[in-house]
Amino acid sequence: MRTISKTLATVALAAAGIAWAGIAAAAPTANYPQKPVTLIVPFPAGNVSDLLARTIGEQLAQSWGQPVVVENVVGGSGIVGMQKAARANPDGYTITIGTTGAGVIVPMMHSTPPYDLLKDFEPITFAAPLPFILLAHPAVPAKSVEELIALARSKPGELTYGSLGTGSAPHLAMELFKEMAKVDMLHVPYKGSAQASMDLLGNRVQIMFDTVPPSLPRVRSGQLRAIAVSGSQRTAIAPEIPTVAESGVPGFDAIAFTGFFAPKGTPQPILDKLHTDIVGILKSPAVKERLMQRGLETVGNSQAEFRTYIRGEQEKWGGVLRKTGATLQK
Numbered sequence: 001m002r003t004i005s006k007t008l009a010t011v012a013l014a015a016a017g018i019a020w021a022g023i024a025a026a027a028p029t030a031n032y033p034q035k036p037v038t039l040i041v042p043f044p045a046g047n048v049s050d051l052l053a054r055t056i057g058e059q060l061a062q063s064w065g066q067p068v069v070v071e072n073v074v075g076g077s078g079i080v081g082m083q084k085a086a087r088a089n090p091d092g093y094t095i096t097i098g099t100t101g102a103g104v105i106v107p108m109m110h111s112t113p114p115y116d117l118l119k120d121f122e123p124i125t126f127a128a129p130l131p132f133i134l135l136a137h138p139a140v141p142a143k144s145v146e147e148l149i150a151l152a153r154s155k156p157g158e159l160t161y162g163s164l165g166t167g168s169a170p171h172l173a174m175e176l177f178k179e180m181a182k183v184d185m186l187h188v189p190y191k192g193s194a195q196a197s198m199d200l201l202g203n204r205v206q207i208m209f210d211t212v213p214p215s216l217p218r219v220r221s222g223q224l225r226a227i228a229v230s231g232s233q234r235t236a237i238a239p240e241i242p243t244v245a246e247s248g249v250p251g252f253d254a255i256a257f258t259g260f261f262a263p264k265g266t267p268q269p270i271l272d273k274l275h276t277d278i279v280g281i282l283k284s285p286a287v288k289e290r291l292m293q294r295g296l297e298t299v300g301n302s303q304a305e306f307r308t309y310i311r312g313e314q315e316k317w318g319g320v321l322r323k324t325g326a327t328l329q330k
Helices: 002-030 048-064 076-086 100-108 145-154 169-181 193-201 212-220 268-282 285-292 303-324
Strands: 037-041 068-072 094-099 121-136 160-163 186-189 207-211 225-229 255-263
Touching (some): 048 068, 048 094, 048 255, 048 285, 094 100, 100 255, 121 169, 121 212, 121 268, 121 303, 145 169, 145 225, 169 186, 169 207, 169 303, 193 207, 207 212, 255 268, 268 285
Parallel strands (some): 037 068, 160 207
Antiparallel strands (some): 121 225, 121 255
16 A cells, blocks of 8 residues: 555656646746847848838837847848848747848759758748839939830840849849840849949949839939839839839739748747737837838738748749749859
8 A cells, every 4th residue: 555655646746747847848938038039130220121120129129028139140141140040049039030032032042052941940920021113213214114125125235233132032023024024134233222222323223123111212302213113013102103014014023021030949839929929019000100101011920821921932933043044152
């Protein structure tokens, strides 16, 4: 009898130990976050992704009562920052902004991809789409997509277009435009939007795709001409600008995404909290209005929906790379 009682007591103590261990393990998750959270932006300060990160980070800090430190980790068209985020401890205290260029296109341009957005990260939510404006210097004698196509065909290889860098989403958007419109133009890559925009303003390159927020003030001041927007629908911030698809290139659709990610292996309860809190901010009227004024229309979808979307983007831009013959880097 004593042996049975001793055995039962041992089992009870073991069960209690397991239960206590489970509670102890769950506690950090239940009380997350208990210290500052780092939000990595793989682009320079002032970039559209940086603006979005700082807006959401500010709101998260207020909600959590913990600082959200935005860290700009620049280099390699986003590779340096994305690699740092992928290698971070998957405990919820490092998250990142990912984009079409840095997250989808750039890795596929390497024979040995530095990371994979679905294998090395946990998608949290799609934050905002980034349609581009097809811009031209006012000296370019084309005011519509059809006129631009005619001009480019009359001067094959002579028109120059700038981009934010080789492998950036605007670069691939223009390559897709060239392929679908059957025109030949010369690519001039830069190290970022600011440098490319300055040369476009100086007519050192004639056209380029750039994101909406920094472009609209220059369009409305007359410094640049808006030819069309790149998405399948007109943008709410500038509904007067037609789409490329409705202006001469049917089926053209090239937008970038911005979204939030955590390192692979981040516990699901933490991912759930990050998703709930970030989506709540993205959908709040005050934040939606604040970002809309800067040209950003917020989304905030489920983790599963975002994962499916990314998979589709990988297939789409992989096809563009193959069709356009973009050179892979080692």
